[in-house]
Amino acid sequence: xxxxxxxxxxxxxxxxxxxxxxxxxxxxxxxxxxxxxxxxxxxxxxxxxxxxxxxxxxxxxxxxxxxxxxxxxxxxxxxxxxxxxxxxxxxxxxxxxxxxxxxxxxxxxxxxxxxxxxxxxxxxxxxxxxxxxxxxxxxxxxxxxxxxxxxxxxxxxxxxxxxxxxxxxxxxxxxxxxxxxxxxxxxxxxxxxxxxxxxxxxxxxxxxxxxxxxxxxxxxxxxxxxxxxxxxxxxxxxxxxxxxxxxxxxxxxxxxxxxxxxxxxxxxxxxxxxxxxxxxxxxxxxxxxxxxxxxxxxxxxxxxxxxxxxxxxxxxxxxxxxxxxxxxxxxxxxxxxxxxxxxxxxxxxxxxxxxxxxxxxxxxxxxxxxxxxxxxxxxxxxxxxxxxxxxxxxxxxxxxxxxxxxxxxxxxxxxxxxxxxxxxxxxxxxxxxxxxxxxxxxxxxxxxxxxxxxxxxxxxxxxxxxxxxxxxxxxxxxxxxxxxx
Amino acid sequence: xxxxxxxxxxxxxxxxxxxxxxxxxxxxxxxxxxxxxxxxxxxxxxxxxxxxxxxxxxxxxxxxxxxxxxxxxxxxxxxxxxxxxxxxxxxxxxxxxxxxxxxxxxxxxxxxxxxxxxxxxxxxxxxxxxxxxxxxxxxxxxxxxxxxxxxxxxxxxxxxxxxxxxxxxxxxxxxxxxxxxxxxxxxxxxxxxxxxxxxxxxxxxxxxxxxxxxxxxxxxxxxxxxxxxxxxxxxxxxxxxxxxxxxxxxxxxxxxxxxxxxxxxxxxxxxxxxxxxxxxxxxxxxxxxxxxxxxxxxxxxxxxxxxxxxxxxxxxxxxxxxxxxxxxxxxxxxxxxxxxxxxxxxxxxxxxxxxxxxxxxxxxxxxxxxxxxxxxxxxxxxxxxxxxxxxxxxxxxxxxxxxxxxxxxxxxxxxxxxxxxxxxxxxxxxxxxxxxxxxxxxxxxxxxxxxxxxxxxxxxxxxxxxxxxxxxxxxxxxxxxxxxxxxxx
Numbered sequence: 001x002x003x004x005x006x007x008x009x010x011x012x013x014x015x016x017x018x019x020x021x022x023x024x025x026x027x028x029x030x031x032x033x034x035x036x037x038x039x040x041x042x043x044x045x046x047x048x049x050x051x052x053x054x055x056x057x058x059x060x061x062x063x064x065x066x067x068x069x070x071x072x073x074x075x076x077x078x079x080x081x082x083x084x085x086x087x088x089x090x091x092x093x094x095x096x097x098x099x100x101x102x103x104x105x106x107x108x109x110x111x112x113x114x115x116x117x118x119x120x121x122x123x124x125x126x127x128x129x130x131x132x133x134x135x136x137x138x139x140x141x142x143x144x145x146x147x148x149x150x151x152x153x154x155x156x157x158x159x160x161x162x163x164x165x166x167x168x169x170x171x172x173x174x175x176x177x178x179x180x181x182x183x184x185x186x187x188x189x190x191x192x193x194x195x196x197x198x199x200x201x202x203x204x205x206x207x208x209x210x211x212x213x214x215x216x217x218x219x220x221x222x223x224x225x226x227x228x229x230x231x232x233x234x235x236x237x238x239x240x241x242x243x244x245x246x247x248x249x250x251x252x253x254x255x256x257x258x259x260x261x262x263x264x265x266x267x268x269x270x271x272x273x274x275x276x277x278x279x280x281x282x283x284x285x286x287x288x289x290x291x292x293x294x295x296x297x298x299x300x301x302x303x304x305x306x307x308x309x310x311x312x313x314x315x316x317x318x319x320x321x322x323x324x325x326x327x328x329x330x331x332x333x334x335x336x337x338x339x340x341x342x343x344x345x346x347x348x349x350x351x352x353x354x355x356x357x358x359x360x361x362x363x364x365x366x367x368x369x370x371x372x373x374x375x376x377x378x379x380x381x382x383x384x385x386x387x388x389x390x391x392x393x394x395x396x397x398x399x400x401x402x403x404x405x406x407x408x409x410x411x412x413x414x415x416x417x418x419x420x421x422x423x424x425x426x427x428x429x430x431x432x433x434x435x436x437x438x439x440x441x442x443x444x445x446x447x448x449x450x451x452x453x454x455x456x457x458x459x460x461x462x463x464x465x466x467x468x469x470x471x472x473x474x475x476x477x478x479x480x481x482x483x484x485x
Numbered sequence: 486x487x488x489x490x491x492x493x494x495x496x497x498x499x500x501x502x503x504x505x506x507x508x509x510x511x512x513x514x515x516x517x518x519x520x521x522x523x524x525x526x527x528x529x530x531x532x533x534x535x536x537x538x539x540x541x542x543x544x545x546x547x548x549x550x551x552x553x554x555x556x557x558x559x560x561x562x563x564x565x566x567x568x569x570x571x572x573x574x575x576x577x578x579x580x581x582x583x584x585x586x587x588x589x590x591x592x593x594x595x596x597x598x599x600x601x602x603x604x605x606x607x608x609x610x611x612x613x614x615x616x617x618x619x620x621x622x623x624x625x626x627x628x629x630x631x632x633x634x635x636x637x638x639x640x641x642x643x644x645x646x647x648x649x650x651x652x653x654x655x656x657x658x659x660x661x662x663x664x665x666x667x668x669x670x671x672x673x674x675x676x677x678x679x680x681x682x683x684x685x686x687x688x689x690x691x692x693x694x695x696x697x698x699x700x701x702x703x704x705x706x707x708x709x710x711x712x713x714x715x716x717x718x719x720x721x722x723x724x725x726x727x728x729x730x731x732x733x734x735x736x737x738x739x740x741x742x743x744x745x746x747x748x749x750x751x752x753x754x755x756x757x758x759x760x761x762x763x764x765x766x767x768x769x770x771x772x773x774x775x776x777x778x779x780x781x782x783x784x785x786x787x788x789x790x791x792x793x794x795x796x797x798x799x800x801x802x803x804x805x806x807x808x809x810x811x812x813x814x815x816x817x818x819x820x821x822x823x824x825x826x827x828x829x830x831x832x833x834x835x836x837x838x839x840x841x842x843x844x845x846x847x848x849x850x851x852x853x854x855x856x857x858x859x860x861x862x863x864x865x866x867x868x869x870x871x872x873x874x875x876x877x878x879x880x881x882x883x884x885x886x887x888x889x890x891x892x893x894x895x896x897x898x899x900x901x902x903x904x905x906x907x908x909x910x911x912x913x914x915x916x917x918x919x920x921x922x923x924x925x926x927x928x929x930x931x932x933x934x935x936x937x938x939x940x941x942x943x944x945x946x947x948x949x950x951x952x953x954x955x956x957x958x959x960x961x962x963x964x965x966x967x968x969x970x971x972x973x974x
Contacts, residue, residue: 080545093544100538102545199545205774234547235776313774316577319588320542324640336583336638363579363769372771 005029005162009219016070023055023070034163036485040139042157044077046117054114066112067226074164076155077118079105080199088201089123089133092321092328092347102199103231104210111226120154123349125203127151128421132351141480146405149179156183166214172207174425177437181400181450184439184478186220187213191457192432193238196231202317204310207429217467221245251469254288259393263299272443273399280451296385301378302427308362308375315359383431390456400437400450436463439476489609493660497737502698504729507656511649512681513689514557520648521548528687532641540646542586554648557680558598564674565617567602569786575776579769584627594770597621606666616655661722677822691716696728708742724749728756808837823859827866834870836877864893872900881911913960925950
C-alpha cells in the first residue's frame with residue numbers, strides 16, 4: 001500500500017475498515033511523507049510519538065463506527081490543542097502550550113481521528129500567502145516558487161502534498177477557500193456559527209469560522225459532519241440538529257437555480273479566470289441546473305468593509321497578548337508600559353501590527369462613525385444583497401480568486417494588492433454564509449484555479465451536492481510531482 | 486419631626502454656590518459565579534484561586550452570559566422603578582492594564598439593560614426624588630498588588646470577571662448628606678432584593694463621584710470633575726466637601742474649572758488630578774462580537790416583577806398604617822430587611838408601638854455597642870417580644886426591664902425565666918404596697934409633717950424610699966396613687 005497517502009480520505013477510511021491497512025501503517029506512511037517534505041515548511045509542530053501511540057491503540061481495539069476511524073490528521077496551528085504547543089504562527093505564542101482542546105478538534109478526536117501535527121499559517125491568520133508566519137513561509141507543492149495561499153497555507157500545502165489525508169483551517173476572509181484554490185483542493189467555509197469558535201485563537205470574532213480542507217467533496221462532507229455542531233461555550237454557535245452531510249450527499253442537481261453575479265467580473269481579471277467560470281457554468285447547465293443572472297450591487301464595498309471590520313475586532317482580540325500571563329514577554333523595559341511595548345513590538349510581526357493599527361484607528365473616537373459604524377451598515381447591505389438573491393436562486397457560482405498562486409515575495413511589499421486577493425471571498429464572510437471552493441482547472445502556467453459555490457445560511461448540504469456533481473463531471477485531477485522529496 | 490430647611494451651600498465672596506453631585510455606583514452582583522464564566526465569586530479566597538481560562542483571557546476563550554446575573558440586574562432595575570430594556574448590548578471597553586486580562590472590559594455602553602428610574606430619599610426637609618439615568622452590567626477587573634515585592638507588581642484575578650451593576654444617577658444630589666442617604670437607600674433596596682450585599686469593606690459597593698458647583702439660581706451646570714473609585718460613604722462625603730470648596734475657590738479667583746478625573750487621597754483628605762480631559766482614555770467602545778445582543782422576553786421580566794419582595798418604601802407606608810408608627814420610626818425600622826423582619830416578629834407578639842421604642846432604644850444601642858448585626862443579636866425576636874409584653878402588662882417596670890435586658894444579653898435567656906428566678910416581678914399588690922408605704926411614713930414622721938406643711942417636693946423622697954425598700958419592684962403608678970392617698974389622710 002505504498003500509494004495509500006495519495007488517496008482520498010473516504011478511500012483511506014474504506015481501507016481501514018476493510019483492514020487493508022492498519023492505522024499504524026497509515027500513520028507511518030504520513031510520517032515518512034512529512035519527514036521528506038521539510039522543504040515545504042508546512043508543519044510548525046509534529047506529534048509523531050503521540051500519533052503512533054494513538055494508531056496502535058486504534059488497531060488494538062478498532063472502532064469502525066466512527067466518521068474518522070483511525071485517521072491521523074494535521075490541523076492548522078490556530079486550533080488550541082491540549083498539551084501541544086499552539087502558536088497561531090506568532091512569536092508571541094511561540095512557547096504557548098494550552099491546557100485545553102478546541103471544540104472543533106475535540107469533535108474530530110471524538111470521531112476517531114488523532115493529531116499528527118500542527119500546520120503553519122499566517123500570523124494570527126492574517127495573510128493571503130502564508131508569508132507572515134513567524135515560522136517562515138510555506139511553499140506550494142505545485143511549484144517551489146509559489147505561495148500556497150493563506151492564511152491556511154500550511155493546511156493547503158500539507159494536504160496537496162499528501163502529508164495529511166484531510167485537514168481543517170479557519171476562514172475569516174477567504175483563508176480556507178483561497179489556499180484550496182491555489183493548491184487544487186476542496187475547501188469549505190461553513191455558515192457562521194456552524195462550527196464552534198471555542199478554543200480557536202481569535203482573529204475577527206464576527207467573521208472567523210473553521211472549516212474542512214480536503215481532496216474531494218465527499219471528504220469535505222465527512223469532515224464537516226465530524227467537526228461541526230452546537231457548542232454552549234460559544235454564544236454565537238447555532239443550536240440546531242446535526243446534519244448527516246456524507247450520507248445525504250447526492251449528485252442530482254437537476255432543476256437547481258444557480259445565480260451568476262455580474263459584479264464578480266472585475267477589471268483586469270485574467271481571461272483564464274473568466275474562461276474557467278464559463279466552463280463551470282457549462283458543467284452545471286449540462287447537469288440540468290438553471291443559470292440565472294443576478295446582481296449583488298454592494299460587492300465592490302465588501303473589501304474595504306472587511307478591512308475595517310476585521311482589523312477593528314482583531315485590534316481588540318489581540319490585546320490579551322501582553323506578556324503578563326502567558327506567551328512571549330520581553331525582558332526589556334523599566335515599567336509596565338515599556339514591558340507591553342517591547343513585548344508586543346518583538347512578539348508581533350509587521351502584518352499583525354499593521355492591522356492592529358488600522359483597527360485601533362477605525363475604532364477611535366471621532367473616527368468610529370465614519371469607519372466602523374459605516375462599515376457595519378454596509379455589511380448589512382451586503383448581507384441583504386445575498387438575501388435578495390437567494391429568493392431567486394439556490395446557490396451562487398463565482399471564481400474563488402482573481403488569480404492563480406503567485407510567486408513568493410511577489411506581493412509582500414504591496415499590502416493592498418495582497419488584500420485584493422480576497423475580493424471574491426470576503427463578501428461571504430461578511431454575510432455569514434457557507435461557500436465551497438472547488439478545483440476546476442489549470443491556468444496556462446499549469447497552476448490550479450478554483451470556483452466558488454455560495455449557499456444560503458445553513459444550506460451546506462446543497463452546495464456540497466452541487467460540488468459533488470460538479471467534481472464528477474469536471475475531470476480535474478491534481479497531478480503533483482513530488483519534487484521536494 | 487419639625488421640617489428643617491435645606492441649607493447646604495457654599496458662601497463665596499461673589500455669591501452663594503450650590504453643589505451638584507451625580508454618582509456612578511458600582512455594585513457587585515450577588516451570584517455564585519462570574520458574569521461570563523463559571524468561576525466562584527466568594528470573597529476572601531487565596532489569590533488566583535477563583536480564575537478560569539476565560540477570566541484570565543487565554544487564547545480562544547469565549548464569554549457566555551450568566552443568566553443569574555441578568556436576572557439580578559433586572560430585579561435591581563425593577564427595585565429602582567426603572568424601565569427594563571428588552572434589548573441590550575454588551576460592548577468592549579478597550580484599555581491596557583496588568584489586571585485586565587482581555588485588554589478590554591465587557592460592559593454596556595449605548596444600550597444598557599436598565600433605563601431611567603428613580604429613588605426616593607427621606608431628608609429632614611422632606612422627601613426628595615433622585616433620578617436614575619441607567620443601570621448596566623459589566624465585568625470587574627482583577628487587582629494589582631504593589632506592596633508585596635519592592636520591584637514587582639503581583640496580580641490577583643479572583644475579582645476578574647465578577648459581575649458589577651453600574652448604577653448611574655442623574656445630577657440630582659445637592660449635598661454630602663443626600664449622598665449618604667442615597668447610597669444607603671440604594672444599599673437597602675439591593676439588600677432587600679438580594680442582588681448586592683452592599684458590603685463596602687469588601688468592595689461590593691464603590692462609587693465614582695461627579696461634582697460641580699454653580700451659583701444659586703443658575704440654570705446651567707458647572708464643569709464637573711469626576712472623583713474615581715471611592716469606597717466608603719465617609720470618604721465620598723469628605724471628597725465632595727473638599728472638591729466643591731476647591732471649585733468654588735477656583736471660580737472666585739476667576740479661574741476656569743478643567744473637566745478632569747481626580748483621585749481622593751484619604752490620608753491628606755484632598756482630591757488631586759489624575760488625568761485631564763485631553764489625556765482621557767479613548768476606550769474604543771464597540772459591540773462585543775463574541776456575544777449576541779441580550780434579548781429579554783417580557784414574560785421573564787413580568788415573572789421577576791411578580792416575585793419581587795416588599796420594598797422599603799412600601800414597607801414603610803405599611804408600618805405607619807398597620808402599626809401606627811411615626812414616619813421616623815418606620816424609616817429606621819425598614820432601613821434593613823433583617824431589622825424590619827425582627828420588628829415584625831416582635832410586633833406580632835407584643836405592643837407594636839412599645840416594641841418600636843425599645844428596639845430603637847436599648848436593642849440598637851446594645852447591638853451598636855457590640856458591633857453586631859441584628860441577625861446576630863444575642864436576644865431573639867421572641868424573647869424580646871416577651872420582654873416588651875412584660876413591660877406593657879406592668880409585670881415589670883421600665884427600670885427593672887433594663888436589668889432584665891442586660892441579663893438577657895448575657896445569657897440569651899427567656900425574660901420570664903429571669904424575672905421569675907430573680908424575683909424581679911413588679912410589686913403591684915395594693916395591700917402589700919400600702920403596708921410598705923405605711924412603714925416608711927411612720928419612720929419619717931418629721932418629713933410627713935413638712936410635706937403636709939407645704940413642702941411638696943418631698944413627694945419624690947417618699948417614692949424613692951418605697952423603691953429602695955421594694956428593691957425597685959414597686960409598681961410606680963400604684964405607689965404614686967397610694968402615697969398620695971395616705972399623705973392626704
